[in-house]
Amino acid sequence: MPSTEDRRRVAIVTGAASGIGRATAELFAERGHGVVAVDIDGSGLAGLGNGVEILAGDVSEAPVNEAAVRLALERFGRVDTVVLNAGIGGTPPLESLDAIDTAERIFGVNVRGPLHGLRAALPALRVTRGSAVFTSSVAGLRGDPGNWAYNASKAALINLVRAFALDYASQGIRVNALAPGLTRTGITAAVRRDAGLLAELERRVPLGRIAEPREQAEAIWFLASPAAGYITGTTLVVDGGLDADLGILPLPVPQ
């Protein structure tokens, strides 16, 4: 009988209709995983291809998270990895009329979503001694002007992975986060449509360009893989050097 290690590995990926989630679902499927791809945009999940089961729903509520685990167990028999990646921006000014309700929605998708996702998957992850990856952001490491709700939601994930790493280490479950920098996805589409803005953004990235979604997917693959078997409670920053720069030097040379 094959041991649990010999069997096909299985990942659940949320936010899989677009961007980083889609690239992750595709990468895991290409590398032989069974994949359950979840997104609120059901039509965007179409065309994900062989080895991918799709599920439409809102990750900020429990049912779709529970259904994703059931689907993975029914179709593939196990869950090794949950990539809790669905996220939204759209922070309003604090004094605008609907600011707190909008922030609640941002926290709902970006924080409550991963909480439901991990909670639903824990029984299955205990069996495989699997792992979870939350998609945080460089915006969780620092503040941005006008981005308080998104900043706070992404910062929450960085401390949640530390806390959950401690809670579940004794059960062999690892919990980590990815902090992407600027990446070519739906979330940056509006900015990228303006060539001038895009050039300015790229000028601010030490590596001189924004990331491709596949580059983020590769980092998620690593965090989920046995190669990262001793890594838990950490946030892997994949940002082309953005966070390495204090932004103070060099000063202009006096003429």
Ligand SMILES: NC(=O)c1ccc[n+]([C@@H]2O[C@H](COP(=O)([O-])OP(=O)(O)OC[C@H]3O[C@@H](n4cnc5c(N)ncnc54)[C@H](O)[C@@H]3O)[C@@H](O)[C@H]2O)c1
């Ligand atoms: N693109 C960047 O520059 C960047 C940088 C740092 C972090 N991130 C984070 O990466 C993650 C993936 O975003 P992306 O950049 O690929 O953007 P994206 O907009 O291309 O993809 C996000 C996906 O999440 C889905 N989604 C949104 N709300 C949902 C909900 N309630 N339930 C289920 N699915 C939902 C969307 O339909 C979409 O398919 C997000 O958490 C985002 O905050 C992105």
